[in-house]
Amino acid sequence: MSAPMVVLALAQPARAGQPPASRDEAPPVADDAIEPVPIRAPAPRPTSGALHVESTAHGARLVAESLDDDTGGPSTVELGPLPVHASLPAGRWRLRTESAGYQPWSLDVTIVAGEPLTLEVEPELIEDAWLELRAANEASEGAEVSLDGELLCGLPCRERVEPGKHRVAVRKRRHKPLDFPLRMNQADEVTLDVRLQPSTSRAPAVLTGALGLTTLVAGVTFTTLGVQAQRSLAADLDGFGQYDRDDPRFENGRRDLNVGIAMWGATAGLTALTLYYLLHQPGEASRADKRRRNLAVQLDGVAPLVSPLGSGLGVGLGARLRF
Structure with a gap:
């Protein structure tokens, strides 16, 4: 907006050949007797200063907090991500950075009206x-x-x-x-x-595990009975005892050992099946x-x-x- 102009009316001297005007008579005025003369009003005094903050910490946000009560504006100003080029009202300000990747940083500065302030900010990275x-x-x-x-x-x-x-x-x-x-x-x-x-439901693993425990107990029991029959026959033989081929210990011992071997095999199979159900998760x-x-x-x-x-x-x- 242009400065206001004040127009002054300047009186021009009388032209040659014209009688001088009397005191009671207004002098004649020519068409070009009044010329506008522009007078520019003084420019208003600045009330803010420029702030230039350079940094390699691109993305860290800069915030300015006013330390004066008479700034006439907001007490906190969001200046945006670094680097920052902004204008702040004259006065005392506290600059601080906000970023999850950097250590907290702050600096108190004074903004002088009409004068630029240039800073270089390098906040430290967080250790974690x-x-x-x-x-x-x-x-x-x-x-x-x-x-x-x-x-x-x-x-x-x-x-x-x-x-x-x-x-x-x-x-x-x-x-x-x-x-x-x-x-x-x-x-x-x-x-x-x-x-x-x-x-996946563990019910199949629980079932096979229970069956495996049962066969394990049965295998230990029948194996023990078969070994006891063998030891009994061996003790009689060492003591020169008499027994015939129809002795029931032969048949019982052979049967118990066979059943025990079968139970051990079933236990191994059920154990493998239990592990499969425990570790295998379909879907x-x-x-x-x-x-x-x-x-x-x-x-x-x-x-x-x-x-x-x-x-x-x-x-x-x-x-x-x-x-």
Whole structure:
């Protein structure tokens, strides 16, 4: 908007050949006797200053909090992700960064009206990494999550863990378990969408296990009876005792040993069948869909993804990995 103009009317001298005007008579005025003369008002004094914050921590958000009570504006201003080029009212401000991947950082500055302020901010990375586990279905809620054999949390949860190689286990009663390796890097954020599936009924395993225990007891019993018959016959032979071929110990001992051998065979078969029912889980397996990004790296909203299965480095917005 242009500055206001003040127009002044300036009197021009009388032209030659015209009689001078008397005091009582108004002098004649020519058509071009009044000329506009622009006068520009002074520019208003600035009330804010420019703030330029440079940083390699792209994506970390910068917030300004006013330390004065008379700024006439909001006490907290969201300046957006770094780097930042903004304008703030003159006064004292506290700048701080908000990012899950960086250590807390703050700095008190003074904004001078009409003058730029340039800063270089380099917040430090967090020492740990973030592991977030979410329940992808209702059946997964409340499952226990263990990290390296120690209870970590219950689904859903978000915890900070140390960088390095870890072993994650997800367990819930009557559901198929999950157990897989996971590598965490400094300032990583790994999100796991866990979907547990119901486990197969253990009734067949219980039945075959009970039958196996019964055959085991029977095998031990008949084997013991057969061995006792053999020892009895051997003792009579050593003592020069008399017995004939119709002695019932021959038949009973042979029968008991044969039955015992059959029971041992049945026990072995039932044991294998019990293990099969315990370990074999038909149907869809439990799984976890994984997404990984490094909180210290922001490339126009695209985060790098690293697969734990050794497929190399890729770039994308998400990944689905089945363990």
